[in-house]
Amino acid sequence: MTTSPDSAKAPDTKLDKRVLTVAGVVVLGSIMSILDITVVSVAQDTFQTELKTDQAGAAWSMTAYTLALATVIPLASWAATRFGTKKVYLTSIVLFLIGSVLCALAWNIGSLIAFRAVQGLGGGLLMPVGMMILTKAAGPARIGSVMAVLGIPMLLGPIFGPILGGWLIGFASWHWIFLINVPVGIIALVYAWLVLKDDATGEKPKIDFIGLLLLSPGLALFLYGVSSAGESQISHGTFLTTKVLAPALIGLAMMGAFVWHALHTDKPLLDLRLFRNRTLTVAVLTMVIFLIAFFGSALLYPQYFIGVRGESTLMAGLLLAPQGIGAILTMPVAGRLTDKMGPGKFVLTGLVLISLGVTAWTQFDHTTSYWIIGGALLIQGMGMGMTMMPIMSSALATLRNTEVPDGSTLMNVVQQSSTSIGTAIISVLLFTSLSKTTEGQLAIQFHRDQNTKNPDDRLFPLLVQKFGFPPGTQPDDSWFAAAANAFHTPYIVAAVLVVCTLIPAFFLPRKKIDSPLVEEDMDQAPHISLH
Known part of the structure; x- marks a missing residue:
């Protein structure tokens, strides 16, 4: 059977109603999972006060979620093949909702940590299984466009999560950072139940x-x-x-x-023979370096606004808005054109923009105009919109439908690992740079000698803000000038990492990717019911 050229190109230019409908299902699930990580990050001090714990105990409310997430992600491919993506996705939403309600009812830090693990078991499958659903529904010809839709919550979650968390804690209570998931989760559950049909193939692979x-x-x-x-x-x-x-x-x-x-x-459990696929291998290598640099530098921005400029968590989130605006401007266009022209040109351009934006931060001090900082964030955001999702698209577009579960699971494992590595690297660099200042050494010594805590919003991030300011010492302009200068080293490392990403990105396809899918593969794509 032959297909006319016009009909073959039609899917490249537009996401039809069927695909947009299933994309809505996946985006709702992604919003819950991603926002939950960033929203909880702003509640650490509240947990210490309300649940009578210390900083280490409160931090486990985040660690337990991450570890449960990491534990369950490798099961995504097997579970989707065994039970079908719809059943696994619905189960994940239900588990996430149960965990959210239990977290809101937590009576001490131990119960909160346990219930956060339950949440993580559900949240860990939402992203990889959602990516499988989207990839199969759109087909390889439109994978760039549909990944751009999925990328919106992935890029905006870290920006708007702290804003939402700060608002909920300030105007309601910490319980609502979990209860807010309930209405969103119920809508997602009903939506997915009505829209998706069971795509189980009847296969019963042994685990x-x-x-x-x-x-x-x-x-x-x-x-x-x-x-x-x-x-x-x-x-x-x-x-x-x-x-x-x-x-x-x-x-x-x-x-x-x-x-x-x-x-x-x-x-x-996870087919690593996929790395025989050259495009996927290059895409994974590019994504590893990019995510280390991206999420590493993402740690610095709120710390700068809070620790150096004395802004609240809510204001810090608002000041990061230009980055989200930049991503919104370029992401849909880059996603759609990636399907027509390949990801290489857009990823390279995006990385150049990101490197310019991050390099600018190496020159900022404690008095730099917010207009200049906003401009740098806007440029970075535009670069991010042209980078992250096209990289993922280039990997998934080369896979057959039977390879999509392993491919999406692999990408999520890489994403979690790279994110943690990037955060760790920048955290260590920031601490080391701060500790070389006289002010930083004073704060560290006081913490180790006294082991007390006197929080102050205008104190060194990761140091004075966490440990307390030495009694009798008042912060002045020199403290914040030293703190701003200490940020330059991790910013330089982040910028170098972004530039290094250009090396593997150079080998990404710079023309439309030829998909290996054949017609019988397309017949296996999940059916969508529009009720």
Whole structure:
């Protein structure tokens, strides 16, 4: 059977109602999962006060979610093949909703940590399974356009999450940062139930227990280790502590063992033979370096606004809005044109814009105009809109439908790992840079000697803001000037990492990607019912 050229090109130019409908389902789920991470980050002090715990206990409300997320993500491919994407997606939403309600009812920090783990088990499957649903529904010819839709909550969540969290805590209570998920989750659940039809194929693949026992706990241990690096550097003056190295190295060894196992078994939990696909390999390498730089530098912006400029969490979120606006301006256009022209040109251009924006931050001090800072954030946002989702699109567009579950799961594992590594690197660099100042050394010594806490919004981020300001010492202009200068080193490293991303990005396709899908593959795409 032959297809006319016009009909073959039609899907490239427009997302039809069928695809937009399923995209709405996935975006709702993504909003819940992504916002929940950033919203909770602003409630740490509130948890300490309301639930009678310390900073370490409150931090576990975030760590438990991340570890549960990492544990369940490797199961996404097997679960989608075994039960179908609709059943897995609905189950994930229900589990996330149950976890949200339980978190709102938590009576102490221990119960909150346990219930956050329940939330993470549901949230961990929302993104990879949602990506499978979108990829199959749109087809490879429109994967760039549909990934641009999915990218909106991924890029805007870290910006608007703190705003929403600060508002809910200020005008209601901390319980509402979890209860807000309930109406959104119910809408998503009903929407998905009506729109998606069961796409289970009847296959009953056996689960790779060896792979599961290696990859899930290995990934969780690795992420726990690297995420502890910043705190260890603050508390002990080095990140080379048992708390960091032991879980990170054990987790790395387990993941290494999984790689060997996956390459020597017929039905691995995650098929790493996908790396034989050159485009996917280049896309993954590009994404690893990009995410380390992107999420690493993302840590710096609110810390600068809060610690150096004395802004509230809510105001810091508003000041980051230009970055979101920039992404909104370029993301839809870049996504649509990626389907026609390939991702290479847009990713390279986007990385140049991001490098310009991040480099500008290496020159900012404690008095730089917010108009100049907003301009730098706008440029960065425009670059992000042209970078992140086209990279993902270039990997997924080369996969057959039968490979999509493994491909989307792989991308999510890479995303979680790279994000944690980037955050750890920048946290350590920021602490080290701050600790070289006289003011930073004074704050650190006071913390280690007195082990007390006197919070102040206009104190050094990660140092004075966390540990307290030495009694009898009042912050003056020199403190904030020193803090602003201390930020330059991590900004320089972030900018260098962005420039390094240009190397693998240069090998991304700079013309329309030829999909390997054949017509019988397309017949297996999930059917969408528009009731």
